Amino acid sequence: MVFTAFLYASLIIFALGLIIKIWTWFSRTIGTSAKQIPTSERVSAAVKGIFGVVFSPKILTLIKVFTLDVVLQIRILKEDFLRWLMHMLIYVGFMLLLLMHALENFISEPLFTDYYSTINPFMFLRDLFGLMVIIGVGIAIFRRFVLKVPRLKTSAMDHYAIIILAVIMLSGVLLEGAKITSYTEYQAMVEDYADLEDQDEIAALESYWVQNFGTVSPNVQAPFDEEVLSMGKDLHEASCMDCHSAPQWAFTGYATAKIIKPAALALDRAGTSTILWYIHFLACFIGLAYLPFSKMFHIFATPVSLLANAVMEKDKSDPANIATRQVMELDACTHCGTCSLRCSAASAFDALGNEYILPSEKMTFLKTLAAGKKLSARELSAIQEGVYLCTNCDRCTVVCPAGINLKELWFNVREDLVQRGCPEPLVLSPFSFFRGLNRENISTEDYARPLADANRAVAGKFEQVMDPGTPISFKDREIVELNQLPSTGTFSYCFGCQTCTTVCPVVAEYENPLQTLGLLPHQIMNCLGLGLVEMASGPRMLWDCVTCYQCQEHCPQNVEITDIFFQLKNLAVKNAGKVVDENSPDLEAA
């Protein structure tokens, strides 16, 4: 009764969860591009898209991807054999257990007329499948906590996934072990199937089972008389054998039985089997009910992602379907960390410590963002830096075992974030090259806004300090950042010949360079000579500098002008960051 109630309750939650999750694929949006497309349009586009693919030659692509990437998981194999082994053990083992053992009433029994969970091959197979999952979970724990795979971050969801699987599997094995030894179980079975009255017969069968089946009896103990065993054997063959293979075949349970043997009677009296039974079933039901809301949902979403990405193309697919796919991809992400391991920009994470530089952590964050999380200015600034600090090398997309099109996701999210008004200095670096190449996909206004925001932020108080009415302050002479590298001192060699400014192609580009650029290269060197670091780190010149090194190459005094510019830019970025931090409480971004 309790069992049935729990089963149906968890099934209902599971089904509702599934519906809710799939609904979010169509209702949630990521980035700016999807905002205008209503859910109804996305649903119909998806239906149209699916039919369009299924009844076209593309179906062959789907079959191929399904076989190689979904069933055989070649993408994981290419990445790392141990991981592939881990995942195959868990996934094949669990699927087979689910089909053969958990759904035995619906699948195994109708399929095999002689199915019985305690006879071979089924008894052996159940233990084999269980052991596969246990080894797989063991490898998962080993990789995460012992091997410490680089940049593999472990979140609460990863803990949950490992724990729920481990509980289901271990409780199953323990349950089997406890049942093998259980005298209560034995008695109940004898009552139901053997119907013995004669005391000698009862003792004989019991002795036979204690000897050969691992039962721990309070009444009889080895060694047994040959005759008694032979009588027991006859009784066993008459009543039990048809449904019981030798217990050694259930090798995990049998091993457990051997281990717990000394305590078996006490455990049996305490009703351990029943307790374990409840734990096993409850864990399964919790796992089932929570599945759509957990990382385990990837067993549905990841195949969909792999299949969808195999047949979708950026410029040809319906934007409505791309919007839907991008939300779905968040569920397809298993937080496996492959992207972060291969990320070309990830060394910046080691240097700067911002986790959002790692693609896998960006994905985790995007899940909460798509769910409608409000961002504080500090969070926005961190995630923005993480999303922008990307070299667009596409490696994450190439290696993702779930086939997620991360590059398109980043592009979409990046645009959304930089439009929120929190200045991002990274837009003033070559990280913007890719955005520049894609400017035709962004409206002119949207394209310019983040640049203007960032330019304003890195300029700091430049206008103020340049105002002829402001008295010159020499307090920033004490700034130590500029003395970190031996090269930085070279500005003091400047004797003001202005060669740097003369050879600068950027200066040459403007009719009124001083007005546009704020300060010219030689003037920046002069500022530094005077210790006016704040003034030197504010002009537009620094960010328009194409880093062609003409100035540095031609300087007769060997002033490392371009390299000093880099340092001034680093300083300006740091200062701009401080401003964001100071303002963060009142800069709530939507």
Add this chain to the structure above:
Amino acid sequence: MKYALFLGCNIPARVDQYDASARAVLRQVGVQLKDIREFNCCGYPMRNVDQKAFLLSSAVNLALAEKAGLDILALCKCCFGTLKEAEHILKEEGTLQKEVHGLLAQRGLKYTGTIQIKHFLSVLYHDVGLDTLKSNITMQYKDFKIATHYGCHALRPSKITQFDDPVAPSIFDNLVEVTGAKSVDWTRKLECCGAPVLGVNDDLSMNLAKAKISSGKKAGADYLCSACPYCHLQFDTVQKMMVSQNGNNPLASVLYPQLLGLCMGIDEKTLGINMNQLDISSVTSFLESGEENAE
């Protein structure tokens, strides 16, 4: 001759033909390449923002190559320049260097400065040599004018990059002339292509590119020739964008290994001739067959 091939980020994502054509050409002249999967960004785009992030990113690559015991062959001039810069900085001692060495050690890496960093063109010119190139060339170009674009980050700061004479470089011109093409003199030969500020100040970036393109046209060049993905994208993808706006005739860019590969009889498909955004298919029309050449 074996090198660790440093592709960087742009090439695999956007200029695959540079990778493919460079490999094909190098294979032809007997240069072996090793791909090191753990190579990451050279650090170039981080230089504006954070010195430590740049230096660590660069140092990781240097340490990985050192671990493999191979010199680095970089295809990208910005990668090349940045790795050279990092090498230069890491020769000194200081707090930043100490920190970077510490972070490397955390990843089980170590950099002592025993390997060399070379650009593709330097390897062809210095290590392979013009004679070997000549002996592999089966067809030559005739009446073909090329404007060589040297690329700032390879040339300068010359003390650090040591690529060629920063004022009167000749490596690239010699490499082009091996193919029978004529390397024209053009006023903007050593100037910036504008790529470093694309996305930051597009007007400036495109004006610099435009000035180069007009200068090349004025010198009568049939094609620009580059050996850097940033420069190439600027002259290819960005020029295409500009052309669609201003309606001018483009002066397309051919990647050096594409130019050389055709002379070696490597097929157009391998060299990715049709993968450039601007059409460069007419390059082959300047080729004349090897027999005529021998006469």
